[in-house]
Amino acid sequence: MESSSQDRNLPASERKLKQARDDGQVTRSRDLSHLAVLGVGALCLMALAPIMFDRLKLALSQQLVFNAQSVVQPAAMLTRLQDMAGLGLMGCVIFAAIIMTAAILSTVAAGGWVASLKPLMPDFSRLNPLSGFGRMFTKDKFAEVVKMIFITAVLIALGTTYLSSGLHTLAALVLQPSTAAIRHLTDWLTAGMGLLLLVVLLVAMVDVPLQSFLHKSRMKMSHQEMKQEHKESDGNPQMKGQLRKRQREISQGNSVGAVPKADFVLMNPTHFAVAIKYDDKTMRAPQVVSKGADLLAMKIRDIAKNHSIPVLQSPMLARALYANAELDQDIPASLYTAVAQVLAYIYRLKAALRGEGPMPGEPPTPFVPAELDPLSKVIASTTTP
Numbered sequence: 001m002e003s004s005s006q007d008r009n010l011p012a013s014e015r016k017l018k019q020a021r022d023d024g025q026v027t028r029s030r031d032l033s034h035l036a037v038l039g040v041g042a043l044c045l046m047a048l049a050p051i052m053f054d055r056l057k058l059a060l061s062q063q064l065v066f067n068a069q070s071v072v073q074p075a076a077m078l079t080r081l082q083d084m085a086g087l088g089l090m091g092c093v094i095f096a097a098i099i100m101t102a103a104i105l106s107t108v109a110a111g112g113w114v115a116s117l118k119p120l121m122p123d124f125s126r127l128n129p130l131s132g133f134g135r136m137f138t139k140d141k142f143a144e145v146v147k148m149i150f151i152t153a154v155l156i157a158l159g160t161t162y163l164s165s166g167l168h169t170l171a172a173l174v175l176q177p178s179t180a181a182i183r184h185l186t187d188w189l190t191a192g193m194g195l196l197l198l199v200v201l202l203v204a205m206v207d208v209p210l211q212s213f214l215h216k217s218r219m220k221m222s223h224q225e226m227k228q229e230h231k232e233s234d235g236n237p238q239m240k241g242q243l244r245k246r247q248r249e250i251s252q253g254n255s256v257g258a259v260p261k262a263d264f265v266l267m268n269p270t271h272f273a274v275a276i277k278y279d280d281k282t283m284r285a286p287q288v289v290s291k292g293a294d295l296l297a298m299k300i301r302d303i304a305k306n307h308s309i310p311v312l313q314s315p316m317l318a319r320a321l322y323a324n325a326e327l328d329q330d331i332p333a334s335l336y337t338a339v340a341q342v343l344a345y346i347y348r349l350k351a352a353l354r355g356e357g358p359m360p361g362e363p364p365t366p367f368v369p370a371e372l373d374p375l376s377k378v379i380a381s382t383t384t385p
Contacts, residue, residue, distance in 0.1 A: 016221060030207070056088075264312060265309060265310070267297065268314075285331055286339050315338070338368055
């Protein structure tokens with residue numbers, strides 16, 4: 001069930017902002033782009049117009065020179081036309097390249113660079129008139145309408161004042177020489193363009209933070225969306241538990257290959273099997289090199305017998321090691337004494353098999369703290385009222 005906009009009062013998470021950026025949804029300011037295009041265009045006209053006029057004047061003077069060769073070869077007129085068209089086209093290309101660069105830089109400055117083709121993909125849901133009618137009354141549209149009304153009012157007031165103040169001066173230009181009249185008209189148009197750019201600059205200064213605020217408002221999340229995102233990020237607890245269980249099973253299954261390196265195997269007597277190895281030169285404490293339950297325990301037992309590795313029955317110690325010891329890690333310190341008793345028995349057994357001593361008696365029954373035995377925990381929980 002989708003949350004309503006009234007419930008979305010939490011700031012957007014980094015994941016949602018990144019996903020929105022991948023979809024092309026970032027802060028964009030049209031007024032900043034308008035300012036860049038108009039401002040850079042005006043500067044280009046002021047800077048490049050004299051150069052272009054001089055070149056066009058020179059080219060036009062050359063084109064209007066006619067001689068006998070021009071009369072004999074009329075095709076030369078077409079070549080002159082091509083030269084003039086090429087010169088004008090080059091000026092247009094340079095002007096367009098500068099304006100396009102300014103528009104791109106202004107867009108990137110507002111929301112950063114976004115490498116996504118998704119905004120270009122057709123969205124047929126926008127063809128629905130009902131949904132389109134609903135989008136007409138959003139917070140963004142209301143802010144856009146208020147902004148446009150303000151800009152229109154300011155431009156009308158400014159244009160009316162500027163035209164009324166300079167109308168008499170423009171009317172008097174017909175009495176001045178053409179050179180002075182053109183210069184005065186250029187100054188008047190430049191001042192008017194400057195006022196227009198000043199208005200657009202003020203609007204852009206307001207629009208950039210406004211668009212950032214509206215974008216953050218659109219990206220806000222509800223408590224339900226935040227919970228769903230955390231669940232998707234962290235994963236379903238049940239699925240994670242099953243995944244960890246499966247990973248342990250795979251790890252334990254792969255550890256079967258280490259059974260031939262073990263010193264002995266403890267069993268319980270068929271449900272659990274734990275293979276122990278200890279090297280006093282490289283290990284600080286005995287380590288579990290392989291462990292398994294049920295069928296895997298039987299496999300560990302069979303491999304141990306095939307490699308003449310002693311297999312002892314010690315139910316409590318086997319259960320405790322299976323539950324509390326990790327593969328290829330030191331066993332818990334609370335089980336040092338119990339494992340040391342079994343190791344001492346194994347050393348005497350191996351020495352007797354080599355003919356270096358008498359056979360030991362019955363295997364020891366080492367003491368295992370009840371809190372380390374999972375079976376003791378189960379019994380205690382069932383007997384507790």
